[in-house]
Amino acid sequence: MSRPRVPPWLALNLAVLIGVLTAVQARINGQLGVRLGDGLVAAVISFGSGLVILVVLSITLPAGRRGFHSIVGGLRGRSIPLWMLCGGIAGALTVATQGLAIGIIGVSMFTVGIVAGQGITGLVLDRFGIGPAGVVAVTPGRLVGAALSLTAVAVALAGGAARTVPPWMLVLPFLVGVGIAWQQATNGRLRQRVETPLTVTVVNFLGGTIVLVIVATVHSAFAGLPHTFPTELWYYIGGAVGVVYIFLAAAVVAYTGVLLLGLASIVGQVITSMILDLVWPTPASPGLVQQVAIATIALASVVVAAVPWRRVRRAR
Numbered sequence: 001m002s003r004p005r006v007p008p009w010l011a012l013n014l015a016v017l018i019g020v021l022t023a024v025q026a027r028i029n030g031q032l033g034v035r036l037g038d039g040l041v042a043a044v045i046s047f048g049s050g051l052v053i054l055v056v057l058s059i060t061l062p063a064g065r066r067g068f069h070s071i072v073g074g075l076r077g078r079s080i081p082l083w084m085l086c087g088g089i090a091g092a093l094t095v096a097t098q099g100l101a102i103g104i105i106g107v108s109m110f111t112v113g114i115v116a117g118q119g120i121t122g123l124v125l126d127r128f129g130i131g132p133a134g135v136v137a138v139t140p141g142r143l144v145g146a147a148l149s150l151t152a153v154a155v156a157l158a159g160g161a162a163r164t165v166p167p168w169m170l171v172l173p174f175l176v177g178v179g180i181a182w183q184q185a186t187n188g189r190l191r192q193r194v195e196t197p198l199t200v201t202v203v204n205f206l207g208g209t210i211v212l213v214i215v216a217t218v219h220s221a222f223a224g225l226p227h228t229f230p231t232e233l234w235y236y237i238g239g240a241v242g243v244v245y246i247f248l249a250a251a252v253v254a255y256t257g258v259l260l261l262g263l264a265s266i267v268g269q270v271i272t273s274m275i276l277d278l279v280w281p282t283p284a285s286p287g288l289v290q291q292v293a294i295a296t297i298a299l300a301s302v303v304v305a306a307v308p309w310r311r312v313r314r315a316r
Contacts, residue, residue: 011255019268021245028238030102036226039099040216050239051205067199084190088207090179101169106282107273110173112156117177119149122262130185145305152297188253197250263302270298
């Protein structure tokens with residue numbers, strides 16, 4: 001059964017929306033980590049709440065039940081290798097890093113770290129056919145787009161604020177970008193097997209929650225649990241936002257490829273991050289001019305990567 005075609009413009013806009021939601025979730029989880037004084041516990045709350053939502057949906061909707069049977073049958077028949085179920089590890093790293101770092105470095109600095117890891121890794125994964133779109137050629141547009149995304153990182157790190165935070169807070173977002181590119185590729189491949197993004201999202205949240213609970217339990221055994229929890233409801237909706245954007249990413253990556261999905265989502269992340277950091281700045285947030293420069297370069301990287309580069313033949 002062939003999947004319905006999605007217009008390129010719609011797939012690209014959905015990829016941008018994924019970035020918008022990623023930035024919103026990042027700031028929510030980052031602020032929860034600041035309020036709790038424990039980014040790992042904040043990550044468990046975010047992933048755990050998302051998992052509850054997904055389990056309810058999977059039990060209620062026929063697509064969820066079909067997806068579960070497809071997973072079980074695929075594992076028994078070995079048509080679904082275990083590595084396709086590991087996307088949740090990258091999700092766990094993403095949410096944990098949000099809770100640990102964003103309250104200090106801001107969403108913009110977090111995003112540009114992701115740009116570097118995601119741009120480089122997406123290019124490599126597409127070249128070797130890891131994503132659901134198979135082998136995607138390394139065209140001049142894709143190379144220039146990835147290079148521009150790295151230029152955005154350089155611009156972000158040129159400010160003095162980057163030197164006032166611990167180096168690990170700048171390294172972790174890069175690793176998150178690597179993980180997100182891998183997650184998008186593995187989720188796209190798994191979606192081809194189970195034929196529903198809902199089950200792919202459940203697998204991600206289940207694996208991520210297990211990893212985070214183990215890490216947070218060990219951490220809390222030494223550091224203790226937070227003494228108070230915020231009462232405002234918005235602190236706890238990060239998991240629901242994550243459900244939406246991971247679901248979208250699993251559905252869209254087959255139409256865009258890993259690199260283009262990553263670059264388009266970066267546009268949404270950068271623009272939304274700029275708005276969030278201007279309205280609600282953190283100690284290491286870049287200034288307005290610097291943020292505008294970052295957003296402009298990121299936009300250019302997506303345009304260059306998205307435009308088809310064809311060799312023009314001269315008429316004889």
